[in-house]
Amino acid sequence: MKIALLAPLPSEQNGIADYADAWRRALENEGVSVVSPLGGLPLASNALELSWQMQNVDWRRFDLVHAELGGGRCGEFMALEWLARHQPELRLTATVHDPERLVWRPPGLPRRLPRPLGQAAALLAAPLTLARERRLARRLTRLVTLTTIGAERLARRMRLPDGRVFHIAHGNCEIPAQPLPALPPQGPLRLLYFGYIYQGKGIEDVLDALALLQEEPDTRDRVRLTLAGGVAPDVAFGRSGSYLESLRQQAILLGLHRDMLEWRPDLPAAEIPGLIQANHAMVLPYRESWKLALLGRMCGASGALSWAVACGRGVVCSDARALAEEASFGNGAVYARGDSAALARTLSGLLRQPERLRQHSEQARSLGRERAWPRVATQFLQLFQTALRERAHG
Template identity: 75%
Template sequence: MRIALLSPLPPEQTGIADYAAVWRRALEEQGVSVAAPLSGQPPAASALELGWQLQRVDWSRFELAHAELGGGREREFMALEWLARHQPWLKLTATVHDPERLIWRPPGLPRQWPRWLSQGAALLMDPLTLARERRLAGRLARLVTLTDTGADCLARRMRLPAERVARIPHGNQALPAAPLPPLPPEGPLRLLYFGFIYRGKGIEDLLDALALLQEEPDTRDRVRLTLAGGAAPDIAFGRSGSYLDSLRQHAIRLGLRRNMLDWRLNLPPEQIPALIQAHHTMVLPYRESRKLAWLGQMRGTSGALSWAAACGRGVVCSNARAFAEEAAHGNGEVYPQGDSAALAWALRGLLLEPQRLARHSASAGELGAERAWPSVAAQFRRLFEAVLTERGHD
């Protein structure tokens, strides 16, 4: 089987690029040939330039083209549109990382526009964008989401039969188990935020929750937090200055003691498992964008959650995205997004009942074993084999 992968790939610093690189290796270990025909090409400045790039590819070498869609990825979306028009014999599939939409913004909006103008244009043009998404979705042989919640939402919004949307969970590495650090009260509760560090992740809510715990006699000085992950300049810095500096200033304003916080930025991949396993639980305090709510509901998951499962660590997460589904396996706690008091209460519960940490860890380890990449890649291989035997659905 020969597949063309349309996706960002490292060194681009995005969660989808990281996912696609591991996905590609896992499929190749299943005996599937995966090539990235656009890899190394400069970003196309227009749909016309992208068309020229696509015309130079010998598509007869492939039986199927699979795209990773999400985060407003224009190139992959427009590449699928081009293939649907110019290579109608080629089977097309996509993993949709941010359902219930495929792209969320009109392709081709100038990147240099002010943010307010881009957002206004996206809102005004949304009926046309949604129609374009539905048209492309109708041409895809199969769409894949990482959660059941995402699959249900995507099928409804794209007006597709449920069987055209498959759910295959986020894969993770198969890692040896590691014991939890000493549980409270033998040691502090060690919390880890892990992922790309930029606005909208609710990290301020986590710092606020720590400040609330610091005010209570039975939880004061019993929590340590590590903030770890990617901090690429284009996402950690913006018109309002350095987000990292603003987080540090926020911690100072809250009066958090310096020994409560540790920073591990741009961690080498080989150090990630040891870092996660040095903590009791991962905290993901994401918030859903109020602006995106005008366009739909984002019901994706997070690569950080898959790392937690791989490392046998539980999670404390907000109910944003599809996190509640991902934490419903006995592997964590869920609280209402944006509610720092509720987050503090959930963390306090773990301090006072530390045996829950051990239960979460055991359930996470079982989930990680189920979702090891060989198993997940085999699900994709079977899906592609089924697609290649199907007749056209148009």
């Protein structure tokens, strides 16, 4: 089987590029040929440039084309539209990372527009964009989401029949298990925020929660937090300066002791498993934008949570996106998004009942075995084989 992959790939700094790279390697290990037909070049968001890129590829070489959709990108969406028009016999599939929509913003909208103008344009054009998304969705042979709620909402919003949208969980690496650090009260509760560090991730709520814990005698000085992950310049810096520096200033204003926090921006990939396993749990305080909520609900999986599962560590997460579903397997605790007092109460509960950390870890380890990339790759391979048999019989 030969698959053309339309997706961002490293060295782009985003979660979908990381996912696509791991997905490609997992499929190749199953004997599938996965090719990036454009040589890794970013897809143009201008229709004329994109058409030129697409015409320079012999698409007849491939059994099917698979795209990774999401992250505010339009190129992959427009490429699928082009293929639906110009290669109608080709099987088209996609993993939708931000259901319940395919693309969210008007395809072709310049990304360099001032933020308020871009948001206004997306809102005003939403009915037309949605109609365009539904038209493409009907043309796709299979759509995959990484969460169950995402599959349900995408099928409903795109008005697709049963059997078109499938849920395949986010794959994870196979990482040898390591014991938890000493549980409280023998040691502090060690928390890790891991992921791309930029506004909207709710990191401020964690700092606020730590300050609240400092006010109580039985929780004071009993929590340590490490903030680690990528700091891409295009999302970490803006007119107001460095977001990372603003977090440091917030910690100082809240009176958090220096030894409570460790900063590990731009963490090398080789150090990720060891750092995660040096902590008791990963904290994922994501928020949801009310502006995006006007267009739909983002209910995709978290790549950071997938790392926690792979490393056998539980999570403490907000109920934003589909995190509650991802922590519903006994592998974590959930609190109301944006509520730092609720987060502080959740952490206080773990300090009082540290055995829950061990239970979360054991469930995460079990989930990690189920979601190891070889098993996930087999699920995708079976899905593609079914799609190709339908073409052969139909």
